[in-house]
Amino acid sequence: MRFFASSLLSAALAAQASLATPLRSRSPYSVKETHIPPHGWEKLNRAAGDRYIQLEIALKQSNFAELERHLYEVSDPEHERYGQHLSADEVNELVKPTKKTSDLVHEWLYENGIEDLHYSAAKDWITIHVPVELAERLLDTEYHNYKHVDGNKVVARTTSWSLPRHLHNHIDAIQPTTSFFRAAANEETYFNAPAEVPESYKKPTDDVIARVCNVTSVTPECFANLYHTKGYKAKAGDKNTVGFNNFLGEVPIRPDAELFLKKYRPEAVESAKSFKAFSINGGPVQDGPLTANQSAEGTSKEANLDVQAIAGISWPVPIVSFSTAGEPPFNPDISTPDNSNEPYLVWVNWLLSQKKIPQVISTSYSDSEQTVPRSYADRVCKQFAQVGARGTTLFFSSGDRGVGGTDKCFSNDGKNSTRFLPGFPPTCPYVTAVGATMNFEPEESAYRAARTVNGTFRDLYASGAGFSNYFERPQWQKKVVDKYVKDLDGAYDGLYGKDGRAYPDLAGQGLYFAYFWNGTEGTISGTSASTPLVAGIFSLVNDALISQGKKPLGWLNPWLYSKGYKGLTDITKGFSYGCNVEGFPVTKGWDPVTGFGTPDFPKLVKLAGAKI
Template identity: 65%
Template sequence: MVGFVVAFSALFAAQLTFASPVRSRTPYQVKDVHNVPRGWRRVRRAPADHVIDLQIGVKQSNFAELEKNLYEVSDPDHHRYGKHLSADEVKELVKPTDETLDLVHEWLDANGVTPSGYSSAKDWIMVTLPLGDIERLLDTEYHVYEHKDGGVVARAPKWSLPLHLHDRIDTIQPTNSFFRARAQKFDHVEAPVYTDPHYTPPSNETLNAVCNVSSVTPECFQTLYSTKGYKTHACGKNKVGFNNYLGEHPIRSDAELFLAKYRPEAVSTAKDFPQITIADGPGDYALTPEELASATSKEANLDIQAIAGISWKTPIISYSTGGSPPFNPSTSTPDNTNEPYLVWVNWLLDQKSFPQVITTSYADDEQTVPESYARRVCQQFAQVGARGTSLLFSSGDSGVGPYGECISNDGKNTTQFLPEFPPSCPYVTAVGATKNFEPEVVAYRPAFVGPDGVAHGNYTSGGGFSNYFTAPAYQLEQASKYVKNLNGLYDGLYNKKGRGYPDISAQGLYFAYFWNGTEGVISGTSASCPLTGGILSLVNDALISTGKPPLGFLNPWLYSKGYKGLTDIVSGSAVGCGVDGFPAVEGWDPVTGLGTPIFPELVALAGGKLFY
């Protein structure tokens, strides 16, 4: 009888094990750990009833094939060049396998969790839950963290999954990402501005007549980059877009003032461009008193004015995405903790079509983002490129890194240069900044005190090498040559095998622009990026007008052929981290990339036709 009881008990225990929740099929193990970056301090345990939108990055079934397709349709020497993928073709390559989705759904169902939404390819699953439930789901603890510059978020530096799901789920956020998207603009300054004592006016009389180093205007850009007189022909098919985060939205009345003064034939653009709001982003309205007090929308105004000033009549689309951290409704309660780029790019990929060029003037230190998350967001960008759109990102405004902040986030607190993400992603085109006109040099302005007594910090075009992404094949030769020629300079401060950025550059110092009805000047790669986007949209116009596809993902073309249509920048360096930083040299360099645009030559190299 005793033997029967023992046997029955063993059988019963086995049945219980078999019938236990899927979460116990394999034990939980830590999936991802990310150190809390400098500048953040833990305040308290996060409230268990605080609700957040959790985004689960499910393993894509065949990203390697998607990447292969991306490079083939972007390589001018490949027979598939320009044959961009459709939305359905992209989805088919990245959608998770049925087995993977079944396992993830079983785990969620066993924990009483119902998805609240999916990305179009179902490679992202969204769930909305109180933090207490998320803590149980991920076997973690969330705490409230406060940044020294303001902003309160709920984060968990490490989180876990059942072992059998480690290869089925790439990342889950917001968990351990402390990303703080920042606009890559350098402060608004009203004249007079700091002038370079070594500046020499252009000897070219035409250029000298329209280019003023203390306030650079669309006429100067048109002349400098040779777009002047080009007439667009593909306005019904060609578009250019730009992104806004952190509550930014372009102000139509300011755009109207700018265009009336500097591009009067384009003034209707100020009323015509659509402002699309995503995830409760800010809409189309005049600045509120609170926004005026916090100087909101200087970046958004710069973007629309820089693009409209160069790309008339190409239609422009503005995207304003909400939910970007940090969001600080009070000093004690975290809220609205969505990650910034993922919400936008997943929304974009749900659309049947979108602009052929989209610019983004926001980024942060790469090390604030967990590598798993950075890689998945980068893979989303690859999907956009495969569909024929050029994604441009500003390269940053602090050279190789901000003074006093060049410390690693690996727990060792070693001194290192700070690359930025998303420009470090190999599937986007990063844009650096130049100044002066004959010749153009690296954009740099030392710290100074303005005529109003206000101190203005050091500004340098950003550049460097990724610690997460290796140099892609299209860039490997140029990046390796550059590193070799440094002869050991800055060894140990950067990843010699990393993806180097920027890829291209353009003017980025003292752009004339309007904000709150007043004209001033503003600087940054936030200026060079939309300007470059406007110029490239004109190249697309010259292609589409003759029945050819748009440029799409630019980099393979730029590094193999397009560089011949750029002016190489060979003077200046990426000053930062208390050193001169990477120098500009002949050929590619991680401060101005391959150079600045020569519009007619880019059109010719791309096989388009000029219309005057």
């Protein structure tokens, strides 16, 4: 889509081209944002000026407060509008920029010779592709190449950028500028280590659970019995769908899904071939087995886990796979700062451009909140709010490094102070964050101590937990979270944001999932496992609602904190670990490790207002 200038502006552009100099801005430039690189990033040489970079420009939304009001009303089970979700057009109308904002931003871009503009559905984001040297002039900044000590990825970034003063109130964010997302290695999006019986494991006294649940290889049969979905027959057909996201070049491998379902859900095997797969921004899709290169690189372990975890619990609910190109961040080598943005924004803006979207979507990726500039995190979070207003539940994994991993808990305050490291997007209040549990009777928070594996030190695995440093505590969780913080009695004061949005909200099994990869069965762990499992269970809750003429749950959190928590089994054992401390304790009631606990399907259906 292209914005066409008036004849007067066209004439100005022609004059500009002849002079080869940009028109003078309306007002002097001043700094819009500064963001210190997080611990571990090394500044290298200047970025090559002739290389292209993709900039995403966030225009100020006209009436997000009104969108948020609608979101709360349609998501509050006590409100008369509960379940009356908005259409795509209604959402777009509420957040589209004002004419003044749009005109001023377009004028600025045209003055700098930029005409090829691409838009989000609500025209609240503009995407441009420009040489680095033009981006530097546009933002009055300098891009340098940066490399993280733990990898070989190199990105073009700056620590500060500016705008003409008259645009400061019309542009919320521009990226990539000051963002330092990391392209996680496969081992960092899930926990992949040989299965062993946890020291705390006790054989279940329930005969059925003891028979069908193997703690070193947990299967769909175990989940169905543990969370009481066994025997439920989905009835809503294609009126109800569940989706999942693939990033970092991941793509679900259908032949592996077929092997998994043949063994564990033979009645569902056809879904391995029939689930819909969408490519976004050139993201990969494929129908055949792994290639030799994919096998050598360990590609698609995450994607296979996601589709198999969902299909194993939610069949026959139709599944949708989204594969989005781009890595947070992406750069092929030190001399080539061509850049695809972190993929959450690309994906969510594509999603919002669709008229029909799944009622539940699972995402098993996150990064440290401090790698994301606050302005950018806020705007991406608002895009998630728009999805929620349309009636979709967004589940995000809480992470696998407890409160921040081992020997990595440094803030980017310029002093490298020790701090717990919350994750984004799970800190966004408009998503539902999922932690991980292990064992069966009782379940406890997932944990495996750090150790050396095959001569290589591997970080600990602990269910992600924490409090946002960016987002304030929402009203719907204040009561339970304020009580938890008070009961800590000062423990870890100064290491976390005591007034921030706390997460996760609930949890599910996340240790040693049975799955197939490259034709072979193995096990894999993480909140990357618990998140699609929980998403699959809630897709069955929606199935019960929709098949009985009711609306899907949509944005889950107000319902979850007001009444839905009664349909979860409280977890009372464990700690969050990380940052070389024991971390937050799991307690009775809500805690920032397992949330309110794990699903009890029949109770959730009843609380949602449906019958089984």
